[in-house]
Amino acid sequence: MPFKRPAPEPHPRSDSQSLESSSSALQPSKHARLEPSEKAIPDVTLYIVQAKLDPSSLSELFRLAERHAQRLCSNATEADVIITTIRMRRRLERHIPWTLAKQKAIVTPQWLRDCVKQNKVLPCVDYAAIQELRTETEKNCPECNLAPCLCGDSDSEVETPSNQPASSKHRPTKAGLEETQESDMHAKIPARLLHPDPSIPTPLDKLNYASRYACRRASPLTCPNQELVRELDIVHRSRAMESEERNALSYQRAISVIKAYPHRITSVSQVQKLPFIGQKTGTMVEEFIDTGKIEEAQTILASDRFKALSLFTSVYGIGPNTAHRLYSLGLRSINDLEIYYGVERDEPQATGPSELQEVEMQKRPHYWRGQDQDKGNRKHGLGDSWIRIALELREDLAIKIPRAEVEEMERIVMAELAELEPGCVSTIVGGYRRGKPESNDVDIVFTHPDAGVMKGLCKRFVRRLYERGMVSHVMHLSGFHGHNPLRTTHWDSLEKALTVFTLPNSSQIHNGIRRRLDMIFAPPEVYWTAVIGWSGSIMFQRDLRQWAKDKLAMKFDSSGITRRYDSKMFFPKTEKEAFDLLGLEWVAPEWRNADA
Ligand code: TTP
Ligand code: MG
Numbered sequence: 001m002p003f004k005r006p007a008p009e010p011h012p013r014s015d016s017q018s019l020e021s022s023s024s025a026l027q028p029s030k031h032a033r034l035e036p037s038e039k040a041i042p043d044v045t046l047y048i049v050q051a052k053l054d055p056s057s058l059s060e061l062f063r064l065a066e067r068h069a070q071r072l073c074s075n076a077t078e079a080d081v082i083i084t085t086i087r088m089r090r091r092l093e094r095h096i097p098w099t100l101a102k103q104k105a106i107v108t109p110q111w112l113r114d115c116v117k118q119n120k121v122l123p124c125v126d127y128a129a130i131q132e133l134r135t136e137t138e139k140n141c142p143e144c145n146l147a148p149c150l151c152g153d154s155d156s157e158v159e160t161p162s163n164q165p166a167s168s169k170h171r172p173t174k175a176g177l178e179e180t181q182e183s184d185m186h187a188k189i190p191a192r193l194l195h196p197d198p199s200i201p202t203p204l205d206k207l208n209y210a211s212r213y214a215c216r217r218a219s220p221l222t223c224p225n226q227e228l229v230r231e232l233d234i235v236h237r238s239r240a241m242e243s244e245e246r247n248a249l250s251y252q253r254a255i256s257v258i259k260a261y262p263h264r265i266t267s268v269s270q271v272q273k274l275p276f277i278g279q280k281t282g283t284m285v286e287e288f289i290d291t292g293k294i295e296e297a298q299t300i301l302a303s304d305r306f307k308a309l310s311l312f313t314s315v316y317g318i319g320p321n322t323a324h325r326l327y328s329l330g331l332r333s334i335n336d337l338e339i340y341y342g343v344e345r346d347e348p349q350a351t352g353p354s355e356l357q358e359v360e361m362q363k364r365p366h367y368w369r370g371q372d373q374d375k376g377n378r379k380h381g382l383g384d385s386w387i388r389i390a391l392e393l394r395e396d397l398a399i400k401i402p403r404a405e406v407e408e409m410e411r412i413v414m415a416e417l418a419e420l421e422p423g424c425v426s427t428i429v430g431g432y433r434r435g436k437p438e439s440n441d442v443d444i445v446f447t448h449p450d451a452g453v454m455k456g457l458c459k460r461f462v463r464r465l466y467e468r469g470m471v472s473h474v475m476h477l478s479g480f481h482g483h484n485p486l487r488t489t490h491w492d493s494l495e496k497a498l499t500v501f502t503l504p505n506s507s508q509i510h511n512g513i514r515r516r517l518d519m520i521f522a523p524p525e526v527y528w529t530a531v532i533g534w535s536g537s538i539m540f541q542r543d544l545r546q547w548a549k550d551k552l553a554m555k556f557d558s559s560g561i562t563r564r565y566d567s568k569m570f571f572p573k574t575e576k577e578a579f580d581l582l583g584l585e586w587v588a589p590e591w592r593n594a595d596a
Contacts, residue, residue, distance in 0.1 A: 044121060044142045045071040046112070047079030049095050052086055053109075061109055064116050080142040082106045084129050092130055105140040106133050202588040209260040212275045214543040214594035215584055217260035221435050221593045224264045228288045229255050232281070233596035234297040241309045241320050254281040256539040256594045265289065308332045316397055316516065317390045317475070334394070341388045386475060393473075393500060396514040400438035408509045409442050409501065409517060412470070417446065420464055421457060424448045425527075429534035430518075435590040441516035442501075443534050447527040458495035458521040465501070472514065473500035493559040494530055495521040525571040526560045528578050533558030539594035540587075548582055556582065 046065055050058055061083065065072050073079050076096050082104050086092045092101060111127035124141035128134040207218040223229065236251035253276035261271060268286040271277050277285070284294045300306045305327065311334060312323035331340055390397070401409075410428050417424050427433070430443030448454055458477065465471035475498040501517035503510050522530035533541055533556075548556040554570075555562040561570040561581060572578035579586045 045073050045078055045080045047073050047076045047082045049076075049082060049084035049086060049092075051084070051091075051095055057085075057109065061112060064112050067116070076100060076104070079104060080140070081111070081124060083109055083112055085109060087129060087131070089130060089132050101130070101133060102136045103140060105137045105142065106130055107137065202591050203585050204591075206585045207587065207591075209257075209262060210274055213547045214256050214260070214539045215541075215547055215587065215592075216543075217257075217594065218262075218587065218591040219256070219260045219537075219540065219594040220591060223259045223261065225258050225261060227292070228265065228285065229258055229596050231288055231294040231297045232258070232284065234300050235284075235294070236596070237310070238300045238306055241306070241313060241323065243320050243324075250276070250278070251281070252539060252595070254278070255596050256543075258285075259594055259596070304332070312337065314398070315387065315390050315394055317386045322387070334391070337387075338391055341384065341391055343388055343391045389473060393514055397440075397500075397516060399513055400440065401442060401515055402438055403432060403436075405503075405509050405511075405515075406432045406439055406442050408507055409503060409515065410444055412503060412507050413444065413465070413501075413517075413519070416465060416468065416470070417461060420461055421448060421453055423450070423453075427531050429520075429531055430536060433535045433589045434537060434593050441518060443518045443520070445520045445522055445527065445530045445534055447522045447524045447530075449524055451523045451525065454495070454521055454523045456495075458497050458519065461519070461521075462497045462499060465499070468504070469502075470504055471499045471501050471517075475499070494526075520558070522559075526558075528572050528575045529556070529560055530558045531575060532578055535589050535592060537593055537595040540592040543594070544582070544584075547584065552582065554582070 048058070048061055048065070053061070062072075076082055077100060082096065082101070084092065084095075084106060085108065086095070089098070092098075092106070096104075096106075105124035106129045107124050107127040108129045111122060111124060114127075115122050121143045123138075123143050125134060125138035128137040130137075202218060204218050207216055209217050211217050232251055232255050236248055236255060239245075239248035239251060257274050257276050258265070258271065261274070263270065265271055265285060266289060268282055268289065271285060272282055284296070288294050308327050308331070309320070309323045312318050312326055312331075313320065315334075315337070318326075326337065326340070329340070331337055337343075406428060410426065414424070414426055417426075424446050425448070426444050426446045428442065429445050430441070431439045432442065446457075448457070462471055462474055462477060466474070477495075477497045497519045499517045499519065500514050502512060502514050520530055520534055532544070535541070545556045548554040548561070549564075553564045555564055561572070561578065562568065563570070570581055572581050576586050
């Protein structure tokens with residue numbers, strides 16, 4: 001039965017009585033039945049909030065609902081799912097009483113579009129329209145009543161809810177992207193691996209900027225004292241480049257504390273009592289308040305040595321030790337490096353990708369030293385063969401990667417992976433997950449519900465990407481290492497490949513720019529610890545380890561949580577559960593920016 005075409009929404013109401021009467025002219029008659037032919041969403045009653053929907057979107061939604069839903073109702077009280085573009089509680093309350101809203105699943109229009117596209121009811125939580133109602137949306141999702149629940153923390157094995165790469169469920173915003181990969185995502189995946197980041201908002205009031213541990217502070221991407229942080233970071237980087245590690249760490253800690261300080265610093269007394277603000281940093285803070293600069297930082301910036309070492313270490317794979325050596329040889333510029341390494345700027349690469357891959361796979365499998373050590377390469381470097389190539393790639397690798405391209409890279413990679421091994425899930429980690437608008441590289445953690453599948457998958461997958469022309473270089477490809485409870489080495493036991501990747505012509509963004517792509521393959525039981533470890537920031541996860549050690553006598557790293565005294569391992573089923581296990585308040589990734 002055709003529905004009336006939408007008309008402008010009437011004035012806002014605040015109670016369900018008025019809501020019902022006001023909406024009836026705009027919504028279909030109560031429980032209007034559609035033709036049974038194209039029913040794809042059985043037994044779900046929909047209510048569309050028309051406010052803020054332009055006429056063409058509105059008619060599109062009506063059309064989709066008409067064609068695919070069984071019922072559209074004219075009264076929100078009777079709906080299972082409420083569709084709205086409204087994102088804020090206050091606005092929604094003008095149309096739906098809050099008490100009623102809490103009893104419903106409230107989703108964005110994309111939910112309906114995707115349900116129709118995929119011909120099934122999708123979990124509502126991934127499309128929750130009102131952040132504050134995510135939990136309720138999850139709980140009231142009709143999908144849970146139709147099939148084994150995908151929305152909770154259950155361990156049960158259930159069918160994947162979608163044929164999109166499951167990772168996209170971490171980001172409802174991605175739901176609008178066209179998915180080309182339609183096949184084989186129906187493998188059985190435990191709900192816990194699909195569960196998106198917990199909806200619980202970061203309890204900022206429970207975090208404490210004066211804590212000694214960055215993992216108990218809320219650290220935004222940009223803080224009210226960002227200029228000061230920038231100045232202090234010059235000193236920090238200089239110390240790091242001079243291999244004065246303890247001193248560098250002191251600055252890194254002070255920066256991390258200031259990063260979480262929620263007020264603008266106008267007097268040193270505000271921060272003097274905070275942890276890791278010693279006399280030296282206190283003086284620098286004071287100087288900055290007075291002059292807007294820190295003299296030592298300015299002197300460092302102007303020094304030829306700092307300039308040269310910064311330039312050298314900006315080449316991926318050159319760490320401080322190599323940079324010192326090059327500097328002591330009298331080299332000062334990239335041009336000097338190119339001459340030294342015999343790089344012909346306008347000539348094709350001396351080392352072809354296939355040769356490189358052999359070199360790096362076989363001869364350099366061991367430089368990753370765990371996450372304590374600058375991704376393993378910054379201090380000791382990758383060796384001359386790599387540096388030659390890194391110099392050739394330098395211009396590309398220096399271009400930052402916007403978020404849309406990060407997402408496209410993951411989409412393409414997941415589509416490829418699904419062909420090789422259906423049923424994998426992934427999370428984009430690193431700076432992207434913390435909300436950085438642009439990243440230096442892309443870091444993705446993968447897993448599969450079947451731990452057996454993970455073994456060797458990294459190598460197989462890199463080989464495939466290489467053969468498909470997407471991966472041109474592999475800097476590191478680890479084998480699988482068992483967990484090492486004694487921690488005699490700093491290895492995490494995850495398979496990982498640090499690669500150079502280019503989006504194929506078929507992708508939505510094809511700019512031909514070569515990008516750094518790090519892929520980490522975690523067995524399912526340590527997926528969430530891998531996600532946490534690789535989400536960073538460096539100080540955040542460093543202090544997470546410190547906290548686990550100091551307070552719980554536990555060992556935390558990307559490859560698991562271990563109780564020290566008996567080496568018992570713990571396997572959190574969600575990221576939130578990992579925080580709970582460590583006795584920590586949940587901190588959303590956007591608040592983990594504890595580095596400059
Ligand atoms: P990176 O990719 O080096 O850093 P990033 O993703 O935070 O930022 P960008 O790529 O834009 O420069 O590292 C990814 C994560 O790996 C990082 O967030 C935390 C972890 N990591 C460490 O734990 N220790 C380290 O020394 C480094 C470099 C990274
Ligand atoms: Mg990164």
